Amino acid sequence: MGRLRRLPSLSWVVSMAMRTSLILSSSLDRSWVTLVGVDMGWGVWKESGRKTIAREPGLVRRAAFLYGSPRLRVGSSRPLRSLNPLYLPLRMNFLAHLLLSGSPATTPDYADIVVGNFAAEAVRGRAGLLAYPEPVQRGIRLHRFIDSFTDAHPVVRRTTARLRAAGLGKWAGVVADMGYDHLLARDFAHHHPAEPLPQFARRQYALLHARRHEIPERLRPLLHHMRLGDWLTGYAHPTGLAQALQGLSRRVPAGAVMATGAAAFLAELPAYEADFAEFWPELRAEVAGRIMSSGWDG
Numbered sequence: 257m258g259r260l261r262r263l264p265s266l267s268w269v270v271s272m273a274m275r276t277s278l279i280l281s282s283s284l285d286r287s288w289v290t291l292v293g294v295d296m297g298w299g300v301w302k303e304s305g306r307k308t309i310a311r312e313p314g315l316v317r318r319a320a321f322l323y324g325s326p327r328l329r330v331g332s333s334r335p336l337r338s339l340n341p342l343y344l345p346l347r348m349n350f351l352a353h354l355l356l357s358g359s360p361a362t363t364p365d366y367a368d369i370v371v372g373n374f375a376a377e378a379v380r381g382r383a384g385l386l387a388y389p390e391p392v393q394r395g396i397r398l399h400r401f402i403d404s405f406t407d408a409h410p411v412v413r414r415t416t417a418r419l420r421a422a423g424l425g426k427w428a429g430v431v432a433d434m435g436y437d438h439l440l441a442r443d444f445a446h447h448h449p450a451e452p453l454p455q456f457a458r459r460q461y462a463l464l465h466a467r468r469h470e471i472p473e474r475l476r477p478l479l480h481h482m483r484l485g486d487w488l489t490g491y492a493h494p495t496g497l498a499q500a501l502q503g504l505s506r507r508v509p510a511g512a513v514m515a516t517g518a519a520a521f522l523a524e525l526p527a528y529e530a531d532f533a534e535f536w537p538e539l540r541a542e543v544a545g546r547i548m549s550s551g552w553d554g
Contacts, residue, residue, distance in 0.1 A: 348433045349406075350374075351440055351488050354460050355448060356402060356543045357395065363547060369395035370460065371467050374479075376400060378472035392470065398547060405542060411535040415528060422520040424513060431517040434497060438521075439532045441492035447536070457488035494522055 357363070357370045372388065372395020379385060379396050388396065406412050412432065419428035444453040451459075461483045468476055482488070490496050498518035505515035521528055 348430065349437050350482070351437045351491075353399060353402060354488070355440070355456070356540065357398070358547055359450070365391035365394065367463055367467070368392045369398060369547070370463055371470055372396040373399045374464055375471045375475065378475045388470075394547075398543065401546065402539070402543065405539060409535055409538070411531050411538075415531045415535075418524065418527065419517075419520060422516075422524075424517055424520060427511060427514050427517065431501065431514065431521060434491060434500065434517070435521040435528055436532055436536075438491040438494070438497045439529060440536070441489060444492070453489050453492065457486060460488065494518065497521070 353373050354370060357373045358366050360366045363369060368389070368391035372392040374395075375388075375392070376396040376399030379388075385393055385396050415432045415435075416428040419431050424431050440447060441453060444456070448456065464471065464479055465483060468479060471479060491500070501514045501517040505512050505517075
């Protein structure tokens with residue numbers, strides 16, 4: 257039997273994305289980095305210093321970046337600005353977005369809407385929207401509508417307020433997104449009786465992978481790791497939610513409080529279950545009405 261590959265956890269991926277984004281934003285354009293190793297399929301780069309690249313002065317700092325090219329070898333160097341760290345938004349409700357895209361049997365242009373809904377995480381402004389065909393634009397507009405409806409909903413605000421009162425502060429929204437997706441995954445058979453969660457997840461992975469060339473380049477690594485780690489089913493159990501938030505708390509700057517996120521959510525689980533039970537049908541009804549008529553702004 258071949259040796260099993262260790263896959264990066266979602267919390268590890270999120271923390272590395274945040275960390276590398278901070279490094280990129282604070283580094284000089286003329287900085288160079290050298291590939292010094294590979295960890296779980298990810299390139300580990302060291303910012304150039306006299307001991308690393310004699311002709312390029314600078315501070316020595318370790319950072320993890322996506323190992324984006326199979327032609328790169330340990331010892332090769334590139335400008336720091338040329339590296340594209342894994343793009344990952346703080347909104348973690350991937351399962352909700354994909355489920356709200358409709359169904360193959362009843363939703364016109366279903367596959368296009370799924371692609372647009374997923375791609376929307378990295379599509380900015382009207383120019384980015386208009387770069388896509390109209391059916392995919394519908395998915396991007398749907399994604400934006402879901403986010404704006406969610407942010408403005410009083411039940412969601414009640415959830416985040418309760419989490420802030422529990423000490424989560426600015427991370428309350430992250431915990432709320434992850435907690436809601438946990439409830440959706442846990443009770444998926446109730447919310448989507450047409451197919452089990454693993455089957456739904458495999459179908460989404462296959463569709464998005466087949467059309468990955470239409471997804472913004474900076475999102476493709478995210479899709480790759482989502483498929484490998486099966487993120488869509490990962491939060492179905494409380495332990496999965498707790499482990500992900502604990503991992504984030506150890507690695508995200510000023511994010512230590514997230515170690516208490518799962519405990520805070522689960523300690524008042526009946527209240528959050530009631531919030532989700534009130535919010536989800538309203539969101540789903542709004543989306544169902546608009547997805548058939550394209551009645552959203554964006």
